[in-house]
Amino acid sequence: MERGILVVTCPDRPGLISAVTSMLALHGTNVIEAEQHSEPTTDRFFMRVEFEPRGASFDAVASGMTALANQFEMEWKLRSSARPKRMAIFVSKYDHCLLDLVWRVRQGEIPAEIACIVSNHPDLQHVVEGFGLPFHHVAITKDNKAAQEEAELSLLRDYAVDFVVMARYMQILSPVFLDGFPMQVINVHHGLLPAFAGAKPYDQARDRGVKIIGATAHYATAVLDDGPIIDQEAVRVSHRDTVADMLQVGRDAERLVLARAVRAHSEERVFLDGRRTVVLG
Amino acid sequence: MERGILVVTCPDRPGLISAVTSMLALHGTNVIEAEQHSEPTTDRFFMRVEFEPRGASFDAVASGMTALANQFEMEWKLRSSARPKRMAIFVSKYDHCLLDLVWRVRQGEIPAEIACIVSNHPDLQHVVEGFGLPFHHVAITKDNKAAQEEAELSLLRDYAVDFVVMARYMQILSPVFLDGFPMQVINVHHGLLPAFAGAKPYDQARDRGVKIIGATAHYATAVLDDGPIIDQEAVRVSHRDTVADMLQVGRDAERLVLARAVRAHSEERVFLDGRRTVVLG
Amino acid sequence: MERGILVVTCPDRPGLISAVTSMLALHGTNVIEAEQHSEPTTDRFFMRVEFEPRGASFDAVASGMTALANQFEMEWKLRSSARPKRMAIFVSKYDHCLLDLVWRVRQGEIPAEIACIVSNHPDLQHVVEGFGLPFHHVAITKDNKAAQEEAELSLLRDYAVDFVVMARYMQILSPVFLDGFPMQVINVHHGLLPAFAGAKPYDQARDRGVKIIGATAHYATAVLDDGPIIDQEAVRVSHRDTVADMLQVGRDAERLVLARAVRAHSEERVFLDGRRTVVLG
Amino acid sequence: MERGILVVTCPDRPGLISAVTSMLALHGTNVIEAEQHSEPTTDRFFMRVEFEPRGASFDAVASGMTALANQFEMEWKLRSSARPKRMAIFVSKYDHCLLDLVWRVRQGEIPAEIACIVSNHPDLQHVVEGFGLPFHHVAITKDNKAAQEEAELSLLRDYAVDFVVMARYMQILSPVFLDGFPMQVINVHHGLLPAFAGAKPYDQARDRGVKIIGATAHYATAVLDDGPIIDQEAVRVSHRDTVADMLQVGRDAERLVLARAVRAHSEERVFLDGRRTVVLG
Secondary structure, eight states: OOOEEEEEEEEOOTTHHHHHHHHHHHTTOEEEEEEEEEETTTTEEEEEEEEEOTTOOHHHHHHHHHHHHHHHTOEEEEEETTSOEEEEEEESSOOHHHHHHHHHHHHTSSOEEEEEEEESSSTTHHHHHHTTOOEEEOOOOTTTHHHHHHHHHHHHHHTTOOEEEESSOOSOOOHHHHHHSTTOEEEEESSOTTTTOSSOHHHHHHHHTOSEEEEEEEEOOSSTTOSOEEEEEEEEOOTTOOHHHHHHHHHHHHHHHHHHHHHHHHTTOEEEETTEEEEOO | OOOEEEEEEEEOOTTHHHHHHHHHHHTTOEEEEEEEEEETTTTEEEEEEEEEOTTOOHHHHHHHHHHHHHHHTOEEEEEETTSOEEEEEEESSOOHHHHHHHHHHHHTSSOEEEEEEEESSSTTHHHHHHTTOOEEEOOOOTTTHHHHHHHHHHHHHHTTOOEEEESSOOSOOOHHHHHHSTTOEEEEESSOTTTTOSSOHHHHHHHHTOSEEEEEEEEOOSSTTOSOEEEEEEEEOOTTOOHHHHHHHHHHHHHHHHHHHHHHHHTTOEEEETTEEEEOO | OOOEEEEEEEEOOTTHHHHHHHHHHHTTOEEEEEEEEEETTTTEEEEEEEEEOTTOOHHHHHHHHHHHHHHHTOEEEEEETTSOEEEEEEESSOOHHHHHHHHHHHHTSSOEEEEEEEESSSTTHHHHHHTTOOEEEOOOOTTTHHHHHHHHHHHHHHTTOOEEEESSOOSOOOHHHHHHSTTOEEEEESSOTTTTOSSOHHHHHHHHTOSEEEEEEEEOOSSTTOSOEEEEEEEEOOTTOOHHHHHHHHHHHHHHHHHHHHHHHHTTOEEEETTEEEEOO | OOOEEEEEEEEOOTTHHHHHHHHHHHTTOEEEEEEEEEETTTTEEEEEEEEEOTTOOHHHHHHHHHHHHHHHTOEEEEEETTSOEEEEEEESSOOHHHHHHHHHHHHTSSOEEEEEEEESSSTTHHHHHHTTOOEEEOOOOTTTHHHHHHHHHHHHHHTTOOEEEESSOOSOOOHHHHHHSTTOEEEEESSOTTTTOSSOHHHHHHHHTOSEEEEEEEEOOSSTTOSOEEEEEEEEOOTTOOHHHHHHHHHHHHHHHHHHHHHHHHTTOEEEETTEEEEOO
């Protein structure tokens, strides 16, 4: 059944929940789920409402929001669940996050469409095409990076992509690319950021002798492994675990945390508040 | 700073969040935290709002709620954070849950008052009085149980007690006693209910060879270890863990889960929905 | 590099670790990993040693063990890592555990071979054959169960299968079948056994209102969901989680716990001690 | 019942487990628990054995070890469980770790003796003396630090202290002090090191927007929050958790992780391997 998803953010002040839910009630919709957060450190208000239209048109609700937005300096977005977001998945050679995302989308766990797969290696072409999904091999070298990223951006426009998932894509996207999808590129890093940013986090972790490792899903920004964190997952290890053992349990953590982050992003649950995220619901 | 806590439950229907938050906005209050749940299996709506009065009187808000309650068949309760709930703690000989609760109340982690401690053994009298808290030894035998429970109920009335915490109280309270505090008696059981109800749950757990044990905080009802569950905590064990080892890690789980349940109950976060609980926030 | 895996169990008494490790040292092997357990409640000793042969023949080590076994009433088994165990996977229609096992075996996470897939439904034939694995559709009805199980046993003999994994196989295997693979049939149940044995465990869990659900991998026995537990995994839920939500997070728990159990079984880490398991390493 | 605890470390080579356990068997002891680790990156071997003497004298076992040590370049230590280690606890004003340690020692969870409490503030004197434990107020200022640390070291010698636990002691111990107790000073830091070392880790954590916080027990070294990690504990948080909320759940993590580390250290389970620890058992 079709649902509306309304997300709102504005300066915090009394009466905001009342204003939004009353407008929705006035149009005859039925709120299924509503969650909000008032952030004391930034005085921002965040709200996400999921509702059954019950005959109300999305245009009418949008008009209602336009009026409220003026009054309360709101930024807002209204979407129908009938038009899921479209993602591109960027991979290199590792397949675990890719397979997991494809399986979850097919299973209905993630309400989004996989528009295409892009890779700097041809290795996964066969498996991707076995799923009936488009695969594009865009080889990146030091010399052709700017041009190839331009080709990728063009591909993403052709496929009407809304956001990009770096499913263990072993390349750093340039600021130019990221500007094309601001805060719409989700990366997974196999460390509990900010610990062990950069290359070979499990080698770093074993060298430091930590007893807990993990994985982090975050929005990619121009600074490596520094963007707003969406979700994290921790795993207990011991002196017995070699780097190979960490890679093994780490893969499970990576695919879990990436799946949760992609689901939350697809369902419009993730808000930015400066460098932090607010994840509602 | 004083806050109002409003809890509401009623048959689910459109417009409920709007109705409650608009009434609160009308009176000039500021909502700090609001959470609600629509339960599809029972068609019940549950809501908890915490607000700053900003000059509004609690009487005025209560009048507003009375009007809404008629319209929407609401059951509701309004409390000021300035008047915390009062608990009695029932103990036998184990002290870990008792000490933990006393420490957390003093630390401000649990917004409630400890009115008195009741025990069927004198063992903990010294430590309780060292905290400056009243201790009452009410010895229970097979023959005097009815009379002694009557004495306990009388004590609780004298101390104006709102709810009872069985902090490893090794007695079963009779239905007569429980009728005096319906769904206001919190028990902690050292098993992941419904597994291992009854006596010696860790012996049962080791005999069955489980790899995960735990603890459960629940409302006591006339049927042993069968009441609505408020919170649970799981702990991984192995073949190496003896019953004594389980008791040790189990104590940590018990005090954590009991503290969370008592805090949630004190903050009016726990609603009953048949045999289940809805714990908001 | 080839390794020897030696597992030993016998009545507990002093000198057992010394006896086994001295015999291994005498033959010039190098112990990589050794773990043992003395169970106080049954007075049994359990030991698993993984060693580099360093030129020693497995026959010579086996002769050494034969001598020790007489002296200490030992039951023992010696295997080379060069000859991995062979498993058959039984499935119905759900694919998540199957896909996960196939992927982990290919990844090298589970040191075993998948000999064949058996199913009572044809649904997964295409995907299984896509992996280049043999698929056998053995439809079971009330009337043909005994004959069909005989056919399955015959298949398993043909494929030289060492153990069977029920990867969400929605049939109950008869005692006759299980006698053919005593304690070599691993099942996964989507409940934290002994809680919620039998059908629809998440419906049972939601009805009871628990706050922690989970999954259990265990050896199948003639009594449903009652066999020795190998591993368990717990997941926190709330009133918000519907049965469908539990199914979703439950699938992640099931595939993790089944993978760990199959790996431990493949590596000869699981010992039986009455109704319990000892899982070394 | 008295037990012997033997810990051994040496260059890795074949035959070590056999050598040690055979010597113990020869003297008629009964091994209750043995665990070892061969570290591939440093080629070191670590072993811990707990045994019932069964009439064997500790001197005889020590002689046996002396012979082995020469042959295998072993460092070793033999202790009787009848003579538990003695700890001093350093505190400032926070009492949660102190109370928890005192309770666990009395409960028998930690096999060690609390020799004395040292603090740079007088606040906890009353509660410490209520437990019948010696309290020493050693006020530290910028100007008197060297002299006061000398006084502390003198105290620790008087009390025959084996190791020091910094139970939220808000001072940095100087290298001179630490040289007096090399790798025998355990600190707890309320962050998942190496993340958020230094002051106000929860403020740092909230500023970075992490979804998992935690606590770390480690040996104190001359570099702040940089010593070998003994144990860690992770806790999930969300955008809703303020720094005050983190402090609250953090206290639970701190006392758990510190208790586990102090128990492991008291039981001689912690070995150093460069900058890492090996924690056996």
